[in-house]
Amino acid sequence: MNLALVSAPDNSATGSTNIAPANTAPTRPVLPHIDLASLPRHGLPTALLVRLNVLPLEFTDHQLNVAIPENASGALIQQLSIACGCDIEAITVPEELLAPWITSYAALVSGDAPVTDESASIDTVLRDLAASCCYRHGSDIHMEPAPDGYHVRLRIDGILQPLAQLPVGQGQRCVMRLKLLAGLDVGEQRLPQDGALNITLDDGERASFRLATLPTVDGEKVTLRLINSPSRQLSITELGMSPEQLQLLTQALHSSRGLILVCGPTGSGKTVTLYSALMHIDRHHRHVVSAEHPVEHRLPGVQQVQVEPRIGLDFATVLRAFLRQDPDVMMIGEIRDAESAEITLKAAQTGHLVLATVHATNAGACWSRMRQLGIAEEDLHECVKLIISQRLVPALCRHCRRPADARTKMKIAQQLQPPIAALAPATATGCQHCHDGIQGRLGIFECASPPFTATYSDMGPLYQAGLVKAAQGLIDVQALSHVI
Ligand SMILES: [Zn+2]
Numbered sequence: 486m487n488l489a490l491v492s493a494p495d496n497s498a499t500g501s502t503n504i505a506p507a508n509t510a511p512t513r514p515v516l517p518h519i520d521l522a523s524l525p526r527h528g529l530p531t532a533l534l535v536r537l538n539v540l541p542l543e544f545t546d547h548q549l550n551v552a553i554p555e556n557a558s559g560a561l562i563q564q565l566s567i568a569c570g571c572d573i574e575a576i577t578v579p580e581e582l583l584a585p586w587i588t589s590y591a592a593l594v595s596g597d598a599p600v601t602d603e604s605a606s607i608d609t610v611l612r613d614l615a616a617s618c619c620y621r622h623g624s625d626i627h628m629e630p631a632p633d634g635y636h637v638r639l640r641i642d643g644i645l646q647p648l649a650q651l652p653v654g655q656g657q658r659c660v661m662r663l664k665l666l667a668g669l670d671v672g673e674q675r676l677p678q679d680g681a682l683n684i685t686l687d688d689g690e691r692a693s694f695r696l697a698t699l700p701t702v703d704g705e706k707v708t709l710r711l712i713n714s715p716s717r718q719l720s721i722t723e724l725g726m727s728p729e730q731l732q733l734l735t736q737a738l739h740s741s742r743g744l745i746l747v748c749g750p751t752g753s754g755k756t757v758t759l760y761s762a763l764m765h766i767d768r769h770h771r772h773v774v775s776a777e778h779p780v781e782h783r784l785p786g787v788q789q790v791q792v793e794p795r796i797g798l799d800f801a802t803v804l805r806a807f808l809r810q811d812p813d814v815m816m817i818g819e820i821r822d823a824e825s826a827e828i829t830l831k832a833a834q835t836g837h838l839v840l841a842t843v844h845a846t847n848a849g850a851c852w853s854r855m856r857q858l859g860i861a862e863e864d865l866h867e868c869v870k871l872i873i874s875q876r877l878v879p880a881l882c883r884h885c886r887r888p889a890d891a892r893t894k895m896k897i898a899q900q901l902q903p904p905i906a907a908l909a910p911a912t913a914t915g916c917q918h919c920h921d922g923i924q925g926r927l928g929i930f931e932c933a934s935p936p937f938t939a940t941y942s943d944m945g946p947l948y949q950a951g952l953v954k955a956a957q958g959l960i961d962v963q964a965l966s967h968v969i
Pocket residue numbers: 882883884885886913915916917918919920922923
C-alpha cells in the first residue's frame with residue numbers, strides 16, 4: 486500500500502478528494518494516500534464502521550484494511566472481523582487525525598442503502614430459523630454459544646428442541662446481524678441488551694421478534710421471542726374453554742365497565758387469553774388500549790404501549806395517561822403494585838372495561854392478592870366481572886394416542902366431580918407428528934363469576950377442569966398433576 490502523510494479532508498467535497506502529502510516529518514503518524522470517493526463501502530456495514538470510528542481503506546475478498554484510533558480497544562479487530570466476515574489489517578492513527586476522515590466518510594455513505602455483512606448468507610440463515618419458528622408454532626429461538634459452535638434450539642409447546650448447529654464464526658455473524666437489525670450497540674458484548682426486530686420470510690410475511698442478549702463465557706447468547714407470527718390466529722374459541730366458561734367470558738367482554746382478571750403462574754398462557762379476549766371486542770366501535778411489558782404480539786385496532794420503567798414509563802404512568810385518552814377498554818399487562826391496582830379499580834368503576842393479569846395461583850388467591858394491594862372487599866364485589874385462572878397442559882398427539890389402561894380410567898372416575906358417564910382417557914408414546922406423544926398445549930381454566938364466595942380457595946376447580954380434559958383423552962392425567 487502506498488503510504489503518505491495525511492492532512493484533513495475537505496469536508497465540503499463529496500466527490501474525489503485527493504490528499505497530497507502535507508509534510509514529510511518522520512514522527513507524524515501516517516495514513517495511506519486517500520481518495521475519499523474510492524474508499525470501500527459496498528458490502529460493508531458502513532454505519533457500524535462510522536460508529537466505531539473505523540475508516541475502511543481497501544477491501545478485497547478476504548481482507549479489509551482499516552485505520553483505527555490509537556486508543557481503540559483490543560477487541561475492536563475481532564468485532565470488525567466478525568461484522569465484515571473477513572480478516573482485518575489495521576493501522577492506528579491518532580483520533581484527532583482520523584476524526585475528520587470519519588466525518589467525511591459518514592457524509593459519503595449516509596445516502597447508501599444499509600449494507601450488511603455477508604448479508605446474503607447470514608440473512609438466509611436467519612430467515613430459515615425464523616420460518617422454522619413460525620411454521621412449527623415455536624415460541625422462542627435460543628442461540629447458544631459453545632466451544633464447538635452455536636447451538637440453535639426452538640421452544641415448541643414449552644419444550645426446547647434442537648434446530649441447528651452453526652459454526653462459531655457464522656453464529657457470531659448471525660448474532661451481530663440480529664443486534665444490528667434490533668438497533669442494539671453492536672460493539673457492546675459485555676452487557677445484556679434487548680430490542681425488537683422484524684424478519685421477512687420467503688413468502689413475504691413478516692415475523693416480529695423480541696431479542697435479548699446475554700454475555701456468557703463462550704460468547705453472546707441470544708434469545709428471540711416470537712411476538713407476531715403470521716400463522717398464529719387468536720380466538721377465544723380456541724383457548725380450550727368449556728362452552729359454559731366461554732359464555733361467561735363473552736358476557737363479561739360485552740360489559741361496558743368492570744374488571745376481568747386473569748391469573749396463573751408465568752408461562753400459563755395468560756397473555757394469549759388477554760389478547761384473544763381483546764380480539765373478540767368490537768374494536769371499530771370501542772377504543773381499546775393496552776399497557777404491556779413487553780408488547781408480545783401486535784394487535785390490529787389496539788393502541789399498544791410498551792411500559793419502560795427505566796425511563797420512568799411505569800404501569801401507573803401509562804394508566805393515568807390512558808384515562809386522558811377516552812378509552813372504552815383497557816388491558817393491563819400485570820397489576821403488580823398498590824398504585825396500579827388502585828388506578829385499575831378506579832378505571833373499572835368509572836365506565837371502562839379493564840382486563841388485567843395478576844400473579845396468583847387461582848381465583849381465590851387472585852382475590853386475596855387484590856385485597857393485599859389495598860383494594861376494599863366491597864369495591865372488588867362491585868367491579869370484578871370474572872376471574873380466570875389457567876394452566877397450559879401438554880396435549881396428547883391425536884395421531885398416536887390410544888386408550889389408556891383401566892387403572893387410569895379408574896383413577897379419573899374416582900376423582901371427577903360431578904362424574905361423567907363416558908370416560909375415554911388416552912395415552913400416547915410418540916410418532917412422526919409429535920414429540921414423545923405430545924403435540925401442542927391445551928389450556929385448562931377456572932372461571933369464577935359473581936357472586937364471589939369463599940369456595941374459590943383451592944385448586945379444585947382447575948384440577949376438575951383438567952380431569953374433564955383427561956377423561957376426554959385430550960391430556961394425560963399425570964401431566965395434569967405436574968402443572969397444578
Ligand atoms: Zn404422535
